[in-house]
Amino acid sequence: MKNDFFTYQAQTTPYPLGLEVSHAKGSYIYDVDGHAHLDFVAGVSACSLGHCHPKVVSAIEAQLKKYMHVMVYGEYVQRPAVAYTKMLASQLPKNLQTTYLVNSGTEAMEGAIKLARRVTGRSQLIAAKKAYHGNTMGSLSLMGYEERKSAFRPLIPDVSFITFNTIPDLGQITEKTAAVVLETIQGGAGFVMPEDGYLSQVRKRCDQVGALLILDEIQPGFGRTGTLFAFEHFNCVPDILVIGKGMASGLPVGAFVASKEHMQSLQERPKLGHITTFGGNPVIAAACLATLTELTQSQLIADVQIKEKQFRKLLVHPLIKEIRGKGLLLALLFENTDVANYLVLEAAKQKLILFWLLFEPKAVRISPPLTILEEEISKGCQLILAILEAYPKRDVN
Ligand SMILES: Cc1ncc(COP(=O)(O)O)c(C=O)c1O
Known part of the structure; x- marks a missing residue:
């Protein structure tokens, strides 16, 4: 499937993330090997009610x-x-x-x-x-x-x-x-x-x-x-x-x-x-x-502020310089692009979906489904902190 993806389907960049999707439900996307990926992106703000509500x-x-x-x-x-x-x-x-x-x-x-x-x-x-x-x-x-x-x-x-x-x-x-x-x-x-x-x-x-x-x-x-x-x-x-x-x-x-x-x-x-x-x-x-x-x-919109507070409370780390945005439209700002790239790619390996922003290469997007649960926010944020903790310092821009 992946070969055909690169051969027959037009690409937007030379390096797509390439997750091979089996199905998706709630806050998770499942790959063809049966792994569950926690989705902090929601199809770039599109899956407001999670997957397959x-x-x-x-x-x-x-x-x-x-x-x-x-x-x-x-x-x-x-x-x-x-x-x-x-x-x-x-x-x-x-x-x-x-x-x-x-x-x-x-x-x-x-x-x-x-x-x-x-x-x-x-x-x-x-x-x-x-x-x-x-x-x-x-x-x-x-x-x-x-x-x-x-x-x-x-x-x-x-x-x-x-x-x-x-x-x-x-x-x-x-x-x-x-x-x-x-x-x-x-x-x-x-x-x-x-x-x-x-x-x-x-x-x-x-x-x-x-x-x-x-x-x-x-x-x-x-x-x-x-x-x-x-x-x-x-x-x-x-x-x-x-x-x-x-x-x-x-x-x-x-x-x-x-x-x-x-x-x-x-x-x-x-x-x-x-x-x-x-x-x-x-x-x-x-x-x-x-x-x-x-x-x-539902209570979903009223709960957005509570969920934003949870993200802001949990995501405290010396590498995170600022959290921009409002509600569940948040961007983590880093000192340089290397940390942002490292976080997105490392999180993907550890089955947490994060993504970049178009014109701000030092930022990482967090825009989960509005239906995301408190325990899912905690789990994803703990993972982000652990990944940042393991960031290998290197000479970058
Ligand atoms: C602010 C804004 N305007 C317009 C668009 C374009 O929407 P679409 O990709 O559905 O054409 C996007 C998509 O990312 C967007 O974020």
Whole structure:
């Protein structure tokens, strides 16, 4: 299997982790040799309810037996998508009541950019340095990391960058700006939190000049920071909310949410302003509905803060310089990349799943399922401490 993986399946790096998966359940992924790997990554924040949550599985099974795909997005009335968008609206502020369902986070960002240009009649987009919004051409154009995008130029024009958490840069937002696009918490940069008042200042500046504010909650959304959406912590409501990842507990999905008035601009002049075959797919929408129902009717979100405290209390070690992030979206920061690499690779050998962050090589991600148990957190943290204790000092950068 592994040979075929390298031979036939396109690779993203020359050195994938290559775990050969048999099945997954709760907080564990099982390999083909029967070993259980404790998952502190949750498919990069996607498996919010852990692996194969029984309520999600049974919602998927029930829908599979009824119908899977009957028409392109938006033509037929399909109960799972309607019930889901209605329930999502009940959880969001009154300017975020209409949801466009798509297939991935990056596609949701593409839709959001198009919507902002359409609503404002302006073209300029302002994103943040070190931002990550996905890998298709529009989202890639908003990536604030030249090294990863220069090989793919030319990208879409009229995109400028500001520095996250830097108020004087907000002067760059003007009457020419269609939208400011920010991650509520910068993910790839190493879970960088917005400083007090920053997002509300961005909101204020957007209002002054008539620009829309797009917040990318693809990582922190769906309970990961202890509220359903992270913007709830920061007194700042976006005009367009972009979501994905944890939304369907592990199935591919994304969405952008806006007011009905704004969203209507995608249906005329031209008609079919944004279309998709599989967006709103009923099986995936059923998984979304089961996920949101479980998140809102259980203690899971309320418990996030308690679990964060447990991580922060246990993960004290001289090599850990800082723990960034919020809730179960945490990054351990080390002095150099060698410790970070050593920890991820050594943990993999010892059957604890950790992972890197895109643009911060000194960081290691901890973003477990929200369903992770206290004893699983303890077990994983003890292992991290033991691995760090055994770190062989060597001459590095
Ligand atoms: C903040 C953020 N935006 C957008 C994306 C892109 O989502 P997807 O990989 O589903 O296209 C990601 C994925 O990691 C992300 O973390």
